[in-house]
Amino acid sequence: MIEVTAGWYLSLAAVLFSIGLLGILVRRNALIMFMCVELMLNAVNLTFVAAGRALGNLEGQVAVFFVLVVAAAEVVVGLAIIVAIFRRRESASVDELATLRG
């Protein structure tokens, strides 16, 4: 029987974070990018929980609560923006939103 140590959790979190980061960099669909952001946030959460458990204190779990709250708020605002943009442009591609080009 293989014992699941904290290292496993941390590795999983790193993989998830990398997937999210890669997604942000390569995808154009705003919705997908948004999901990638969520993936990264949750990877971080996992890190917090794993580290907290391994070290035997609760601060990790507490931090996760803050992250969840912020993420929830972010989802509300972010989705609202995406919906507004989609209504106006009939598209969710961020490359078309380049009016700030210098």
Next chain:
Amino acid sequence: MTDFVWLVIAFPLAGAVLLHFLGRRLGEPLAGIIGTLAAAAAFVVAFVAALPFIVEEGNHGETVMLWEWMPAIGANLEITWDPLAAVMALIVTGVGSLIHLFSVGYMHGDERFARFFTYLNLFLASMLTLVLGGNFAMVFLGWELVGLCSYLLISFWYTKPSAAAAGKKAFVVNRIGDFGFMVGLMLVFTNFGTLAFDGIFERVPEILDGSTATAIGLLFLVGAAGKSAQIPLYVWLPDAMEGPTPVSALIHAATMVTAGVYLVARSATIFAAGDAGIVVAVVGALTALWAASIAIAQSDIKRVLAYSTVSQLGYMFIAVGLGGYIAGIFHLMTHAFFKALLFLGSGSVIHGMHEEQDMNKMGGLLEKMPVTGVTMGIATLAIAGIPPLAGFWSKDEILGVAFEYGGVGIVLWVIGLVTALITAFYMTRQWFMVFTGEPRWEEGVDPHESPRSMTVPLIVLAVLSVGAGFLNTPFRLTLEHFLEPSFELVKVAHPPEGLGMFALLAAISVGAGIAGAAMAGFVYSRPREIWERFQGGFGGLWEAWQAAYRVDDLYGATIVTPGRKLSERMAFDFDAGGIDGFVNGVGRAVRSAGARTRVLQTGLVRNYGVGFVAGLLAVVIWLVIAGGGV
């Protein structure tokens, strides 16, 4: 005792303020009457305040503090009411009142009638500030204000380009002199620590060494030369004749231009402590001769008088420079009377001739304008130094002072005599050209005597021109005793003692005057061909006089044009190229830097993300290499 003396300044000032705001509504002639009354009220107050000096011998007067302005430097609103200030105030307000009255008639029909009296009242208030001020700060305040009024009044008819230019010229030339005066004041302040007369004149011997006193004196001379039109700054005064004639009489003959003489007399102790006095006298003598020679050949009736004024001011400078302060002030007073009379008379002539100023187009006016003709004749005799008129006594006292001084004084005396001869010549020439001979009027001109408001001042001034000399004859030195308390701290120079010497010197100077007058009378009472032959006898010299030695051209070529070129270079080359170039260069550099870096701003979120991640990685790598120093 004389606390009320501030009213002397307050009346004209109140008149100026009132006329400024209500003048147009008051209209003609009410505005003029109010202005005249303000001046007359100031005269009455000055006279009442001067009574103590007359009844009480040796009364020094007092300093009346009105308001503490800047006590730390001795610059308060205070009045020094002493005999010198009283004499100046009486001359300024007395002649000023008569000229106000004259102006009511002269400015008749001018659309800015009320404004003219606003300026005249303002001028009186400024001039009184100058002569009554109890410290150099107030003197300087008045000094600048009379300069401003002079500018406003010279260019009163500002729609005429020549008048506007003359006003500007007077202002600029005066600024040059004012600069010298200002530096002199700084020197006074650094030495005495105050500008108040009370803290300066009594302490001159203990504080000033000879060279500092000379330096202050010379700097004051620069200022005085500007205001009193002496070489080399006299050029503005002839041009100032562009102003209305009463202005020429009041400001450019009787009062403002004497400010320089007053300054030297007031600062007598400073001049006595150094060697600047003799320079003042030499400048005065040169100016007297120089300007008199120019006056010979002028054909504009007012320009003759303008150069004559410059010349007579030179006389006063000779006197105060040699220490004859009372002689200088005496001549200042008599000159104020007869020169104001001459100017007002010429104004009356110009008025009667429908603005004609060329003496070649006058002649035979005595019949048409008897009052003007006779009063101007009296003034001519007075300035020519014919006894017993006023000019004789004062001019003789100055020549006597120069003679008694000895050495250089003898040279100045000779110059003064030659000037007296020339003065008699050109004044007589003027009178004969204007009032006798065949009429040479332009067609359609119908000369007429001026109204009563103009002839009354002429008559009053004529009486003064005859009688004022008796104020200070060698037989009865009334003015001398009156002024003595003001000059107790210095040794006042006098003419030689004794009636024999007086008679001898008087005979010489009267001889010179009569010779000049007779020569002019002989030539200019004859037909025009004779004059022209006479004038032709001088050859190129006459043309040089006529052109005023081309001094204006000389200044134009050596100072004005290079100055203008320098300004243009600074404005259009240095400022536009240098200063603006630098500022624009900074702008261009920022702009091009922006153009180069703007390509980074793609507007694509992914690109920013790459940058963000790269930065993050860099930080992480750095932390790892640095060995977890977090």
